[in-house]
Amino acid sequence: MGKVYTLSEVSEHNTNKDCWLIINGKVYDVTKFLEDHPGGDDVLISSTGKDATDDFEDVGHSTTARAMMDEYYVGDIDTSTFPKKVKYTPPKQPYYNQDKTTDFVIRILQFLVPLVILGLAVGVRIYTKSETA
Structure with missing residues (x-):
């Protein structure tokens, strides 16, 4: 298990010279991978400063891509530093x-x-x- 980072610490790494992502509660330094990413570096940079799990899963990465993640792992995220998610409840509709x-x-x-x-x-x-x- 690596170091535990806060959201604000990870959010500071948001450029093409220093890019960190949060995926499934883990922190990855993907700076060296920016040039090789098939979707381009803008996709990765736009996912910084937040939980990028949904972005990552929506694309449908291959098992090879998932295996490559271990190479970029730097630690875990302290989920208590995340903003609380508010559950959406739709307004009541009249019968x-x-x-x-x-x-x-x-x-x-x-x-x-x-x-x-x-x-x-x-x-x-x-x-x-x-x-x-």
Whole structure:
């Protein structure tokens, strides 16, 4: 087990000359890997100063990439220095009770709208024939 770092200590390493990442509670100095990273160095630098676990997992790294991580391991992160995550709770939605009137209006519109479109098409055709005559 390596040294334990705080989030603020790791956050100081956020440039292409000195780049540290936090992934799965471990701290990695990936500075030497920046030039070789297939996604470019900007991807890694943008993941500094925070927990980059989700970013890392979302990409779907290979087992080879995961094995390479041991080479860059420098210690663990003190999770007590992380900001507390607030669980999102969606607002309560009122119960929707579709009444019979709405259902009736929809049925009427389903009948009338095509009828109106057909009437307009016939009207336009009659109008254009009378214009050419």
